[in-house]
Amino acid sequence: MTARIGVVTFPGTLDDRDTQRAVRLAGAEPVSLWHRDKDLQQVDAVVLPGGFSYGDYLRAGAISRFSPVMESVIAGAKDGLPVLGICNGFQVLTESHLLPGAMLRNNHLHFICRDQKLRVENAATVWTADYEAGQEISIPLKNIDGRYVADEHTLDELEAEGRVVFRYADWNPNGSLRDIAGITNAAGNVVGLMPHPEHAVEPLIGTGRTDGLGFFTSILRKLVNT
Amino acid sequence: MARVVVDVMLKSEILDPQGQAVQRALPRLGFAGIADVRQGKRFELEVEGPVDDAALGRIREMAETFLANTVIEDFTVRVDS
Structure with a gap:
């Protein structure tokens, strides 16, 4: 039995196909969600x-957050x-308040x-x-609204609880507070990050590295073993 | 029809690089004496029916949940007369 991993497509989503491909390469079954x-x-x-998604109108992720599929994802x-x-x-997740903070x-x-080089802080x-x-990994980064911000109390809490999952290594590309590139929720099931693991899963393309494949093999292993 | 205006501004502690870019361009354009610029959003809502407390309450709720992200932004609601 393999795992079925849903990939949501909003109007304006670009990377759904690459994500489905990454899921498939890891050995799981991608399921397209509308x-x-x-x-x-x-x-x-x-x-x-x-x-x-939705042209990033209002704020990135702000309109997607209220889409029907997100009701089910949030629940x-x-x-x-x-x-x-x-x-x-990631922007949709912060707008949904599934993850704290916001992206600017x-x-x-x-x-x-x-x-972009990243350091994995929470494995x-x-x-x-x-x-x-x-571990340091290198995966593509492509955005204009990538500056993670949260109040000092939230940042302290994230660090104290080990919920900073990734930090930018060598260079902070957007001014994100405390070099944060990705975080998780308190329960550890929700993770968001700005760089793109799904674009670094095949040796043939990009930098030739497959540093992003681990996201998809991690979840597959977790799902198959439980 | 009555108009209600919702102004949304980044909180003061949040860096606003767009406002800074505008501020830096001003001297070059011959506008001296502007020490700081903060850029925000203005929503003009044309309201059907009376703008009573109930309507304003709904608009505040709309601003809080949707028009503004209160993690990073503050908002004000006022009736435009």
Whole structure:
């Protein structure tokens, strides 16, 4: 038996196909989920992929958060459903209050597209178990609204509870507070990050590294073993 | 029809690089003496029916849950006369 991992498509989503492909390469079965459909089709986990859902109008993720599919994703996440938000998906998760804080325009105001080195700070989440704490990985980063912010109290809490999952290594590309690139919720089932693991899963493309594949093998291993 | 205006501004402690970019451009354009610029959003709502306390309450709820992200933004609601 393999795991079924839902990949949500909003109007304006760009990376749903790459995410489905990454899920398949890891050995799981991708299930396409449509933003207007509340039915999660009994998937074992959900990925909110990158893009510009609803044109990023109002704020990135602000309108997607109220889509029918998100009602089910939010309810599921509160019951322990594993959810990964990548880039725009991370923005949707903060707008949904499944993750604390918010995402703002990069401090230099430029769209950025580069390979980004990250340090894995928490290798205990269901999405990062195939990495090691302290490991450095390099995966693509591409966004303009990537500056993670939260109040000091929330930042202290995230650090004290080990909920900073990734930090930018070498260089902070957007002015995110405390170099945060990705975080998890208190229960550890919801993870969001700005860079794109789904674009780094095949040696043939990109930098030739497959540093992003671990996200998808981590969740598969977790789902198959439980 | 009555108009209600919702102004949304980034909280003062949140860095606003867009406002800073505007502020930095001003001297070059010959506008001196502006020490700081903060950029925000203004929503103009054309309200059907009376703008009573109940209607304003609903608009505040709308602003709090949707028009503004209160993690990073503050908002004000006022009736435009």
